[in-house]
C-alpha cells in the first residue's frame with residue numbers, strides 16, 4: 337500500500353478563531369492585532385484584498401480599510417481550537433505531528449481525494465475553522481500542495497503528473513525553508529521555479545543550501561526523508577520574553593520584566609521537568625544594538641535563583657539604554673531525575689514553600705494570580721489579558 341503524507345493548514349487561523357466565537361465577524365474584513373494593538377498579525381481575505389499585510393502598523397492599515405474590525409490576539413482561545421483540529425485529524429490518521437498552532441502533518445496512508453475532503457469537512461465541523469489540505473509523497477510536497485489552492489483547498493498530488501503540475505511555474509521561494517537568501521543563491525544558477533529545483537543537480541543544491549537543501553531536493557523529488565514526529569524532541573534551550581510592551585528605560589520596569597520572564601521560565605522548566613545550569617539575558621535596544629550575558633548556575637528551576645541571576649546580569653550589562661525586547665534563556669537543561677544533588681546543595685525551604693503555594697494558587701485561580709512583588713511596576717501589563725498567554729506557552733509543537 338502506498339503511504340503518503342498529509343498536511344492540513346488552517347486558513348487565516350487567528351481570524352477564523354475569532355469568527356468561531358464572534359459570529360458577526362463572518363463576512364467582514366477582520367484584522368487581529370499584536371498584544372500592544374500596534375501591528376496587524378493576521379488578516380482576513382477581505383482585508384488582504386485591500387492591501388493590508390501582516391506586520392503592518394494599525395495606523396497604515398486603517399486608511400486602507402476604514403470599515404475593518406480589529407481585535408486583539410488571544411492565544412489561549414486559539415490553542416483551544418488548535419487542539420480540536422489536532423484531535424479531529426487523529427480520528428483520520430494513526431500518526432499526527434502537531435507542527436504549529438495551525439498546521440499538522442499526518443500519515444495519510446493511501447488517502448483519496450474524497451477522503452481528504454471528508455477530513456477537511458470533519459475539521460470544519462469539529463473546530464469551526466476552514467482549512468486547506470494537501471496529500472503527497474513527502475512532507476515538503478504536502479505543504480506545497482495544501483498552500484496551492486488556499487483558501488479551503490484540497491489537493492491530492494500523489495501521481496507523478498499531479499506532482500509535476502504542482503511544481504511547474506511555482507516560484508522556488510514557495511518551498512518551506514527556501515527564504516530570500518537561498519532564492520538569491522539559486523537565482524545565480526537560474527533555478528527559479530520548483531520545477532527547476534527538482535531538475536537541478538543534487539550536489540549543486542547541497543553545495544548552495546547545505547544538507548537542509550539536499551533534504552528539500554529529495555522531498556520535492558518524491559522521496560520522503562523528513563520523518564513525522566508524533567512527539568517533539570526535547571528542547572535544548574527554553575526562552576521566555578519578547579517585547580517590553582513599549583520601549584522603556586525606566587529601571588523599575590526593566591527589572592520587573594526580568595522578574596516576569598523568570599516566572600514564565602519557571603513554568604516552562606516545571607512543565608518539561610528539567611533544571612537549567614545556564615541563564616542568558618538578552619536585551620535589544622532602541623534604536624539599535626543590544627547585549628547578551630550569561631551566567632552559570634547549579635541545576636535549578638527556582639524563581640529566586642533565576643531572578644537574582646537575571647537581575648545581576650542586568651546590573652552588569654545595562655547602562656540605562658532604551659530597551660525594546662528582553663529574553664531570558666535557560667540553557668544546559670537536565671532532566672530532573674538525572675540531576676545528582678550534593679549534601680550542601682539543599683534548596684532553601686522558604687523558597688520551596690513559596691513555590692508550592694504559588695503553584696497551588698495559580699493552578700486554581702489563574703496564571704499570575706499570585707506573583708512576585710518584583711513585578712509590581714508592570715500593573716498595566718498584567719491588567720491587559722492579551723499579555724497573559726503567549727504562543728510559546730502552547731506546548732508540544734514541533735516547529736519551535
Ligand SMILES: [Mg+2]
Nearest residue numbers: 345346347438
Ligand atoms: Mg495557516
